[in-house]
Amino acid sequence: TSSSRRESRNAEKNGNLKHPSSKWSKGRRNKANKSVSRLHHSKNTPDPVRGSPFATVTYSPLSSKKESSDPSSTTGSSSTSKSGQIVYTYGKAQLLKQINWLPSAETSLDQEEPSAKEINVKHYHERGRAAAALIGNRGLSVGLQVSQFANETSKYMFDSSYDRVMILNDRIFENGSAICYRLAQELAAVSTAKTTAASVTTALKNGNGTEGETKVDTEDGLMVGAQMDVEEDFDGGRKMAADWFDGIKVHHVDFPSSEPIRVLGRVIIDAQTETSTTGAGRKAVSRLSIVDFDEQTLRQTRLDLSQLRGPWSLFPGQTVLLEGINPRGSLFTVQRVHHERILTLPRAPYTMERPLTMVIASAPFTARDDLLYERLTGLLHYCATDPPDVLLLCGPFADASCSLYSEVAETFEEYFEKIVGTIMGAVGSARTEVFIVANHDEVTGSFVYPTPPYRVANFYKNLHFLPDPCLFSIEGLEIGVTTVDTVRHLLDGEYCSADAGDKVKRAVGYLFHQASFYPLNPPPEDIPVDVDMLNEFGRLTRVPNIMVCPSSMNRFVREINGCVCINPGFLDCHETDGSGSYARLVVYPPEQTAEVLGAAAATVANGGDSNQQGREPTSATVVQPSPASYIACQIVKS
Incomplete structure (x- = not known):
């Protein structure tokens, strides 16, 4: 019977334990020294691990977490x-x-x-x-421009330092042109508004309304700054080197001037300046410099942002158009920052x-x-x-x-x-x-x-x-x-x-x-x-x-x-x-x-063609x- 078999096995086991022979001891040592596969998912693997769809064969436990068998345990209940x-x-x-x-x-x-x-x-x-x-089964229309995707044939880390400089300079030209184009559009809008205001002023002067004349005079005063900007942009009297981006005159970053000018470049961090923070815990802005758009000279000038008014933000690698003064050519005092372009906004998916x-x-x-x-x-x-x-x-x-x-x-x-x-x-x-x-x-x-x-x-x-x-x-x-x-x-x-x-x-x-x-x-x-x-x-x-x-x-x-x-x-x-x-x-x-x-x-x-001016619609x-x-x-x- 099964009970007699259990008793005989127990007796045999107890006998072996009480009277171990040298042969049995040697076999026990050999069994202990036998190489055992370290691959898990054996009979000792917990059932939750066995049932996981992502379970794999590993040389160590799949999980180092100790799950409690106590049903009253609240481990993981909060996240669940x-x-x-x-x-x-x-x-x-x-x-x-x-x-x-x-x-x-x-x-x-x-x-x-x-x-x-x-x-x-x-x-x-x-x-x-x-x-x-x-x-x-309703299929979807998926559009993928594979030619514009990175793939295995793309060689990486093959660009030299010179290639990187040229690429970054091209980005300055591209982003800078877009920023200057937006600024030119804003200045053109200001000029149009001034022309309209002047027409209204003339009409009121020919009439008999002094209150309207005073109002227009005030608006005309608000346009003086914009008019000065336009005159500065299209003034070609300066002999120092400058460049034009979509109707905006841009000087080099080291051009000395006590009058407001515009410079274009990429924001960098001056490696020679020690890292420091302000009292409020923010990073000190004295480390920022700007690299010029001229790839041949790589001119750079430190930035002084203490004169900026209103909200502003800069980060390393950003292409910006700055307005300010540079009396000695070594420190550009920023008065205004331009970094936005005219965006091509998304179109609603009407084909859906x-x-x-x-x-x-x-x-x-x-x-x-x-x-x-x-x-x-x-x-x-x-x-x-x-x-x-x-x-x-x-x-x-x-x-x-x-x-x-x-x-x-x-x-x-x-x-x-x-x-x-x-x-x-x-x-x-x-x-x-x-x-x-x-x-x-x-x-x-x-x-x-x-x-x-x-x-x-x-x-x-x-x-x-x-x-x-x-x-x-x-x-x-x-x-x-x-x-x-x-x-x-x-x-x-x-x-x-x-x-x-x-x-x-x-x-x-x-x-x-x-x-x-x-x-x-x-x-x-x-x-x-x-x-x-x-x-x-x-x-x-x-x-x-x-x-x-x-x-x-x-x-x-x-x-x-x-x-x-x-x-x-x-x-x-x-x-x-x-x-x-x-x-x-x-x-x-x-x-x-x-x-x-x-x-x-x-x-x-x-x-x-939704835009006949050559710009993106x-x-x-x-x-x-x-x-x-x-x-x-x-x-x-x-």
Whole structure:
């Protein structure tokens, strides 16, 4: 019987323990010294780890966290209870009410739904396929200009110091011309206003109204400064070297003058000046200098910003047009700063025929001390339950700075293939287009910015790998993405007045007005920027409808220059409370007003040229609907 067998085994065991022989002891030592595979996922692996869709074979535990078996334990309950909490909302309320953000009603698949840690790829695939069958396969029109993207054939770190200087100088000319063009338009508007005021003054003098004459005289006095600026711009009497940018006279930065002049150049930090801070804790502005637009001489002059009035802000690498005096030619006293251009504002996606839903999430996708990807698993479960039209994921998926990846018993390429395969198996629906944006910190990617897109061996028809940065369109909706924390880097490197205003608006405005995804120069040491590749693949020539800028700053959804700028936060933010976040948004077909239809007809009548002056067409002449009227966004805790 079974009881007798147990008794005999126990007796044998006890006998061996009481009377160990030398042979048995030698065998025991050999058994202890026998080489045992260090590969985990054995019988001792916890069940939650076994059930993770992203589980891999490693030489060390997948997680260093000690999970308590006590059901009364509250570990992780705070972060779990916050999942699904809305922390930021943008757009009209009626737009948010017209779409069901919650998961679909329970089906037969939902009734036997396991826990989030036990969801497998097959379960994901079935849910996504069922949801696609209910909703229908409706393809999206995706526009990608591959020729403007960084790729594996792009050579990086091949530019010499001379090439970098020439590239930076070209950027000064391009941005400087755009800044001067805007200033010339403003001066022309002032001149037109003065001419109109003079006409009104003449008409009133011919009449008998002294009160109106006094009012016009006051307005005429306000125009004197503008008239002096115009006369200074078009005065060719000076013999010193100067240049003209779109009708604006610009002197070299070391040109001595006790009268106000304009200089054009790039802001730099004087390396010979010691780092110091003001009493308020802000960085001292005495370190700032400006490099001239002349690439042959590379003249530079220190800046004195003590005479500036009103809000101002500068950062290294910024192209600016400064007004001020330079009595000795060695210190330019700034009186006014010009750094904005006339932006090409985004056009509403009138070609869109139906609402477009998107889910946006950014790395890190797993905790710092494990490789379980629990937050990404939860996000994929949400997308499989209620599939969006677009799932945008910003890398890295396997951060090279995490030491746990060095213990993975697979090649990095195989491990990355497994991650991508798990994501696509979880979505499992041809309706959802998956966009994965590269990052230079990926273990399998190129350590350079701009970063070429990822590559995998398997083919997925609804998967799109994008470089970092990139600008693409979906159903006529232009979307710009960069996975580098540009906003944080710009704010950390900028110098500004105490009343400079909204810092997020400033940082995003730098990208638009400098026409670059990363205008900061020099960058931080951990950002491997290639100047040549950035000049070719990192340009931001127009303002997109949506700008995705993942940042370690507080989450935000802001409308800046007609663009909806989104910081979805990190899916696993590695904070003490462990609360990550992602963004979900819906875009409705905008309503076409009579003004828009009339402008479109005028464009067709002009042969498709909406601007016959040779400049890029702007949306200022066309009445565009507010983005909040057709775009709604929410940031949700994961």
